[in-house]
Amino acid sequence: MLDRLVSVFTSLRLTVVLLALGLVLVFWGTLAQVNLGLYRAQNDFFRSFFIYWTPAGSGLHLPIFPGGYLVGSLLLINLFAAHFRYYQPGKKKYGIVLIHFGVMLLLVGQLLTDVLSTESSLHLRHGETKNYSEMSSHFELAVVDTTAPGTDTVVAIRARRLEASGDIRHAELPFTIRVLTYFPNSSLTKESQPGHMQIATTAGFGAGLWWRAWPHETETDKRDMPSGILEVLAPQGSLGTYLISAFLTRPQQLTHKGRTYELTLRPERIYKAFTLHLIEFRHDKYPGTEIPKNFSSRVRLQRPATGEDREVLIYMNNPLRYDGETYYQASFDTDNQGTVLQVVRNPSWLTPYFSCVLVGAGLLVQFLTHLAGFAAKRKVS
């Protein structure tokens, strides 16, 4: 039985089948983006062990095709197992070893990137300074204690905690937050519209507005706009029910025991130990045309803890790599007065480079070994 399992996992046939499945998966996943949107297609097809299908009208969740994680993991196991099964020590095989480890590192590196990397964006208008980037597809409920003069204390609760409903308690919060309703995607209107219900909150400025839930947004240029109703509970009783919504641009204030708190549902923020200030965004065009020549952002980087204060020019293919993050020139405001930097934290960003070096070195070693052998034979003859 064990031998049979070993034989399956070390077979070249499995490699070919997995590569073919990978091919179909990439093709299908790419087409699926039309209906599901980029983010969901990535999750359903590539960041999953199986692709599931729900027959219309049923609550079934049937796995119908292997997902990216399964195909990738099996490929890795296959490569690993085959290597040790068929590997014969000897100088002639050093190249093969390097190539195999290079490919394994590539697969592991991709998995690590998928699991460990985070992507966010930093939007700056001319003259604006920020010490955080935002994850536009993830939201958080920020409960900000603004009482202290120079510093705010932010308790950020991720949206998935809100989706789970129930009570949220934290040592930094003197009250409990009870999630009464939470819509991951919603619309909010001032007047009654079809399908909308009137909001009846007891505090803040939600009362009288109308809302409704919507399915997840699948178009790539749109995003979910969540809303919810919370009740803030102090030991002595309720402090009121509040509407939280991505549509509300200003925070709702709440005072408790002489301290002032602000409630905001906002894109999840990643705070930095430094600030970036946009000095200038340039959108250069080729003379006499509307064809873009260059997009660049001149920013000032200041880190109070170390006294670091310098200017950095970020442009296409010249990102800022700083503090474990990479800041790419990603987009800009239509009036050319603001820039959008994509911020990527990827602890395993070097693995593809190491993989390529390993595979390249393996190929070279293999080639030189054969060349040397061939040359030696020729000399003898």
Next chain:
Amino acid sequence: MLRSCIKPIGLLSLLLASGCQDNGVKVYRVPKESPAAMTQAELPAGHPDISDAAAKPQLTWKVPAGWTELPPGEIRVASFKVAGNDGQQADVSVTPLPGVAGDDLSNVNRWRGQVGQPPVTEEELKAAVQAVAVAGQPAALYDQAGETMRILAAIQRRENTAWFFKMTGDTDLVDGQKPVFIEFLQSVQFGGDTAVSGPKWDVPADWTEAPAGQFLFAKFTMAGGQAAVNVSTSPGDGGGLAANVNRWRKQLGLGELTGDELAKSVATSDGVTVVEMAGEHASLVAAVVTQPGKVWFYKLMGDAPVVAAQKDAFMKFVREVKY
């Protein structure tokens, strides 16, 4: 062999698990976000690139009592500090920006956001605007009052430049300073090569100056708003007389005129071309005056009886304008 595979897979599982361990709550202590830091260098939404802007225009003013003049900044041509009681402060800035620099609605809603007020609609904005004079020309004043912060902002568009006069500070202080700010606006004089001096005219007593908006040079209303005079200017021939006449006819629901019909509908005397038209609900008298390199359009439009009653005053106004 299998054992050799298990170890790395176990490590991977551990990594996957550690990525998921998160109770969903994070706590940060962060410096307060400072709106003041942003207002120093802020630019209205939609304004063009000013990185290569030409030398700053000349401007003179009378510094009100209690204001301290500060050195102008990179973008500002004038800057003042106003100190009030109990450490209250306000900042006054004068900023010219090339082009129209965004519409008033987006600028006002941005300022409202800064003082913690919800955005307003176009209709609400029209109701909130206050007509003031800057250097003797009409300007629109918008007052955004928040709980702790208030922004008074006057916008005047002169030729190809939008001028922003802004007072930002503690609500109570700005409230008390509003008349002083309006007086300051009246004291402003444009001078030097880059200043734009508009034509001089005598406005009939029963006309009321109204906010001109971004496409007009001046606007006057009469008879409680039943008719209005719009004054605008364009470089060159402003698109030509025929195109403008037909545009006005369209506004009244009339068909286009061509060739002889159009020529017959206009009359020119003493350098002023006049065209009259009447639609089902309104009538219009327009006067076109060509100056070197530009053309001025004066349009009286509104309820037919009011337009008829105002026609003579309108023509007198147009003919007496000094360019």
